[in-house]
Amino acid sequence: MSTVTGTGIGTDPKELSGQVAIVTGGGLGIGKAVTRALVRRGAQVVIAARRLALLEAAAEEITAELGGEVFPVAADTTDTDSVTGLAAAAADIGQVGILVNGAAAPAGLVRNDIAQADPDALLADLNTKVVGYFRCIKAVAPLMRANGYGRIVNIGGLTGRSSHALSGMRNLAIVHMTKVLSDQLGPDGITVNTLHPGVVETEHIHELYAKNAAAEGITPDQVERNFIARTPIRRVLTADEVAAAVCFFAGPGAGGITGESLGIDGGLTRGVFL
Template sequence: MTVKGSVALVTGAAQGMGRSCVDALLEAGAAKVLAVDLNRTESTDARVVPIELDITDENAIRDLFAETDQAVQVLVNCAGAYRFRNGLEIETEDWNRSFAINLQAPFLTMKYASRRLIGENLPGAFVNIASIAGKRGFPNQADYCAAKAGLMGLTRAAALDLGSHGITVNAIAPGTVDTPMMAKVVADLMDITGLGVEEQRNELTRDIPIGRMQSPQEIAAAVAFLTSASARAITGETLVVDGGLTRD
């Protein structure tokens, strides 16, 4: 299996890492990329199919995978939701919403994508965008840390369930990535610390060995590798892409 000629689907495709993943898969030769997001994904490439959809809606996800002209062989779960909390003072509704987006949605997309692939006897490559927050834990984001840790566990379990069908399942754990979501994090921290924009960004990157945030394109490059023919023997793994910050 190769990305070239395959149908791919990326969630959270309108901006940030998701948009970079769309571009990387197009460069790798995908026949079509279904760009799923609550907002429309703008592109001049005819191979990009914008789909405005709520990934927490199981019926919509089921119908999407059932009704595509070709089965989705490359799946990238990039959509995510993140915000600072006050310790464990998280409303149950907010906790459930975080899990619905960060953990349940990848489960649903993998469930319905693999169902069709198995039915048509086709191989596949799934990549879930997790986070180092799921490996290390951080203050004031218990819901996000727990959901991303769960996503890495789901990745390992799904890899075992789907390996015999020729479907690989891996995760990527980014660190501090320079995206619109990170810009909101910086703004939230500035309200707490009183630092300026550059000072706050420097504080976030101070302990990163390479001395900077990662770019969305660097995460997308890892996605391109894990969905390529060169990675067919890799499954159930979480690849950390954080500039050397996590060393365990």
């Protein structure tokens, strides 16, 4: 049995002490905010991406601010051997109890009409986000099963709940994978859930505003204002808000929730999901 216990939800400021977390895409944006939040809760965090210098800068910034331990590991989630090495590096540090899958091309590579859509870009989207998440889960599942405990959180996206971008199929596939693997891993004390962030203030969001502005013939500021006007809370979310939701699912008190997909979008999604 795992030594990780807990009955409260968010009651212990160091509730993740003794656990090693892996965060892919951990050097920027939501991934960096997740790393900071996990460290604040006591976890040792391995952050992974292809650019080691970026990871090292993020690790230095976070540890200078909070203390704790952040371990940068260069890894490519499109390469199975690289992912296997990432899992092994994390296991050398301690008990791997948390995986946050977030490595992907922001907003997707294929967002336009099928006449201009590139099949190779679509395959790259699926390989990086869907198969990449799968590779990471496959690599850490044996480590979690050995301890009878694990929390896996997949970062999806709202395009999986709409029809405005072809790359949304990657997020829909992640939801299906989440549900299937929650069945398979649940008996071993491992939960698997997906979070769908909405419009979040990150390094990449203004690139999306610019692309949408060019397509619509308006200014990037107007694109942002239009997003805000359609969002019930009337603002863009922060990466820290997404990180807080990730930490809830990654915590010991969320053991009864698995196979779920939750939008964290300020109410932007208008669909009704039972």
